[in-house]
Amino acid sequence: MEPRIATLLLGDSSPSGSISTLPPLPNSQLRPLLPAPATHRNDIPGVENLAGPRLRPISVRPKSSVPIAEVLNQEAPAAPQQFATTVSHNPAQPQLFSGRLQDILLDPSQERASKRRKVDGQTTPPALPGSENNLLTLPKLPQLPKKTSRRPRIPPLLQGLHQPPPLPPEGRLFPPITGERGGFSKELGDRVGLRSPAAPARNKEKEDHIPGEIAVVLRNSVSQRGEGKGKDRLVDATFYEAANEPNKEIQRPGDTGENSSGKGKTTKRRNKWTNQETQDLLRGVSMFGIGNWKKIVNHPGFDFHQRTAVDLKDRFRTCCPDETGKSRQINSQTTHSRDSNNDLTLATGLQGDEATPATTSVAPDEASSKPKKPRKSRSDKQEKSTEQLAEMGIQEPFARSKRRQRVEFTEKDDENLWKGYKQYGPVWHLIKEDANFGFRHRHPTDLRDRFRIRYAEEYAKAGYKLKTKNTPGPRANEESNQENFEVAPVTANKNTLQEATPIHINSSSTSNLKVHTLSQPLRNSFPTPYEDFSDIISEDDGENRKSPITLSRHIFQWADANPSQAPSMASASTMPTIANLTGDFGMHFLTGADGMHIDPQELRLPVASMQQGVFSVLPAYTPNQQHFGSTIPMNAGPTTVPAPAPGPSSGSMMASASNKQSVSSLLRTPNLPTIVYPHVPMSSARNTMHKLPRPADLLSGVDHDSRQEVQTTGLALDDGLAMGFSLHSHNATLAPLVGGANMNGVGRNLVMLDRERGGLGEDAFGERSLLNSSI
DNA sequence: GTAGGGTTAGTG
DNA sequence: CACTAACCCTAC
Numbered sequence: 021m022e023p024r025i026a027t028l029l030l031g032d033s034s035p036s037g038s039i040s041t042l043p044p045l046p047n048s049q050l051r052p053l054l055p056a057p058a059t060h061r062n063d064i065p066g067v068e069n070l071a072g073p074r075l076r077p078i079s080v081r082p083k084s085s086v087p088i089a090e091v092l093n094q095e096a097p098a099a100p101q102q103f104a105t106t107v108s109h110n111p112a113q114p115q116l117f118s119g120r121l122q123d124i125l126l127d128p129s130q131e132r133a134s135k136r137r138k139v140d141g142q143t144t145p146p147a148l149p150g151s152e153n154n155l156l157t158l159p160k161l162p163q164l165p166k167k168t169s170r171r172p173r174i175p176p177l178l179q180g181l182h183q184p185p186p187l188p189p190e191g192r193l194f195p196p197i198t199g200e201r202g203g204f205s206k207e208l209g210d211r212v213g214l215r216s217p218a219a220p221a222r223n224k225e226k227e228d229h230i231p232g233e234i235a236v237v238l239r240n241s242v243s244q245r246g247e248g249k250g251k252d253r254l255v256d257a258t259f260y261e262a263a264n265e266p267n268k269e270i271q272r273p274g275d276t277g278e279n280s281s282g283k284g285k286t287t288k289r290r291n292k293w294t295n296q297e298t299q300d301l302l303r304g305v306s307m308f309g310i311g312n313w314k315k316i317v318n319h320p321g322f323d324f325h326q327r328t329a330v331d332l333k334d335r336f337r338t339c340c341p342d343e344t345g346k347s348r349q350i351n352s353q354t355t356h357s358r359d360s361n362n363d364l365t366l367a368t369g370l371q372g373d374e375a376t377p378a379t380t381s382v383a384p385d386e387a388s389s390k391p392k393k394p395r396k397s398r399s400d401k402q403e404k405s406t407e408q409l410a411e412m413g414i415q416e417p418f419a420r421s422k423r424r425q426r427v428e429f430t431e432k433d434d435e436n437l438w439k440g441y442k443q444y445g446p447v448w449h450l451i452k453e454d455a456n457f458g459f460r461h462r463h464p465t466d467l468r469d470r471f472r473i474r475y476a477e478e479y480a481k482a483g484y485k486l487k488t489k490n491t492p493g494p495r496a497n498e499e500s501n502q503e504n505f506e507v508a509p510v511t512a513n514k515n516t517l518q519e520a521t522p523i524h525i526n527s528s529s530t531s532n533l534k535v536h537t538l539s540q541p542l543r544n545s546f547p548t549p550y551e552d553f554s555d556i557i558s559e560d561d562g563e564n565r566k567s568p569i570t571l572s573r574h575i576f577q578w579a580d581a582n583p584s585q586a587p588s589m590a591s592a593s594t595m596p597t598i599a600n601l602t603g604d605f606g607m608h609f610l611t612g613a614d615g616m617h618i619d620p621q622e623l624r625l626p627v628a629s630m631q632q633g634v635f636s637v638l639p640a641y642t643p644n645q646q647h648f649g650s651t652i653p654m655n656a657g658p659t660t661v662p663a664p665a666p667g668p669s670s671g672s673m674m675a676s677a678s679n680k681q682s683v684s685s686l687l688r689t690p691n692l693p694t695i696v697y698p699h700v701p702m703s704s705a706r707n708t709m710h711k712l713p714r715p716a717d718l719l720s721g722v723d724h725d726s727r728q729e730v731q732t733t734g735l736a737l738d739d740g741l742a743m744g745f746s747l748h749s750h751n752a753t754l755a756p757l758v759g760g761a762n763m764n765g766v767g768r769n770l771v772m773l774d775r776e777r778g779g780l781g782e783d784a785f786g787e788r789s790l791l792n793s794s795i
Numbered sequence: 796g797t798a799g800g801g802t803t804a805g806t807g
Numbered sequence: 808c809a810c811t812a813a814c815c816c817t818a819c
Contacts, residue, residue, distance in 0.1 A: 314802060333803070334808080426804055426813050449796065464796075466814070473812065485799065 293335055297324050301332055302339065306414045310336065311421030340418070427461070429470050437471055446471075446482055 293301075300323060304316030313329035313336075316322065324332065429437070436458060440451030448464035448471075451457055459467055472479045472486060480486050 311803065329802070330804095330808080333805095337805095421803085423803070423814065428813080447796090463814080465798090465816095468797080469813065487800075 291326060294325075297322075297327070298335065298339060300324060301335055302409060302414055304332070305336060305340075305418045306416070309419035309421045311423050429474070433458070433470070434474050437467055438475065440467070441471060441475070441478070446479075446484065 300321075301316065304319055304322055305312075307319070308315045311333075313332040317324050317327060317329045317332050327335075436456070437451065440454055440457045440459070444450040444454070446468070448467040451467050452459040452462055452464050472484070476486050
């Protein structure tokens, strides 16, 4: 909201509580109630708290109820008086109370309180004459983590209350603190019109409404503590006061979204659409077209209180269901809907805000087209008739936005995407151009976006940034994934992988594509960019399932002693067999159960020890990978680790045209924190010469992105090993690799082969065909 | 051409 | 209204 509105609200919140002194408020700028500051998904507790007058729900501190109760029980007699003083025009006073209140409410620590005040000084707008800006500076309180994902490393800054809560002017007593229900926290939250913690953070300017609401509450509220209806009355007063405009719809108590049962969980208030808003919306759609919600909502000529573009979209769907995508397509005769029965909110002045799909007679085919049970139609139809639209000056059908039709990615698309990625790497336009994949109608960014979602882990591993929300709780599926992948004993002293014992994978792991069957194994084996920095994981580490990496010194001994062997790995003929690998080098190339762990005690164990190991599964990483990796010529020369061209597919799949780009893609991978051991990106490792880090570096988990050290001298990591071992099982040769990185890769590839041979069914990523072709 | 991030469609 | 994913914009 613009500053002027804030000013108005400020005036409105004038401390005297005298309505008469209030400047006239444009009704359009009065919010009946606090916006629904539903939890913004990206909110980081504490981060935005200094952002000025933006307010945050008070109810975010449910846990504090007990401490509050304790303190307030002692100080309740005093606090109200102070607050009364505060409310009485003394601009200097507010701090007095607010300080104490925040101490009471948020943190017993005076230190924090003092910090709070300091912050206040920075964020509180200059005092306006006759105003009390304290009402504008309600703190935004940290929100509880909505999900129990991982806690941030940096603890959220606890923000205290800047200002006292609005209290009933009569009693000037805090409401009874008797627990959740009817207690202080809840009632206070209600009084200030705050919503549940889950309320999203609204636009900053729009949250400036809050002070005004508080002021309204202050003006109207009466002492209602302890009364079940008090809250409603308060709300009534608030709303009727705030919404005394003809155009303004009044939110009735029953519409407040209050949990009727009065349970502790505060539900969100509904922010009903006013006629004016609806009219603006329709006019906006008429102006900008359907789908340009952002433009509409930001259009200065319209006033959508606290609403977001999504809100507009939902509202429009309610008002003009036949104008929206599917129904519009279904009903080619779009106009009929406008003529259908509508009693409309324009006339009633009271309307629901809920975006109710019009499964009424208006759009029967839409309702019937869905297998779902149609939602019960509501009596107060929201749809706008043509006449009503005409009244708004909307004569013509709404224009559509130019947005392309949304087309879901099918499983086949995902498979092709994966194949394309393996073939071309993250060169999306090439994947798009490849007729085999059927992505002609897609944009390259579509493919990227899809890949980013579908194969997030791989995407991140390739060095690209995931969308913040997309950082899938890697650990969330980690365990289950490990449970799903069951590795049977492998007789490693075979010369061919074909004799490897199949592993069994739970059907669940392959059936559910939603669970990234690619990324899951990766999570087992590879640390995510975040996981690499275990310290960033923060407290979650406490419950971290990841085992520490335990390296055997033998690995490094071998590595240090055999740097010259790197080139030899280029040749499959010189590669040791599995037995050789394990036997000769004393390496246990199967990771521990977590895919990260090599038990030193097992390192020297003969092959049989592998039977106890759980492979780090990297299903999708295997054979196809060569395609992507092979964009670096496999036989490029002695310094390149050429994975033996295994199957016919590798050659055929190679896209020479994309070599350059693919290589660059590899090379441009940023310095992702990766632990070389056991993590060596297969895509790069296979074809890349890696300079081995020093053992100390390995142990310290220092990042060593092998992709950035292509063709450097030193030991070749992984590549030949992985390729020779798993991909090219005919040879059944393994390029011995240094350290666990290779070994890990071997393990993964073994699993892949095993999966393949074990008849585990269609690879979730459609690799089966490639696998078959390459073997 | 692409990476990053914003916006919108669709669903529950 | 939350949430996800498809789609889009734009700086590079």
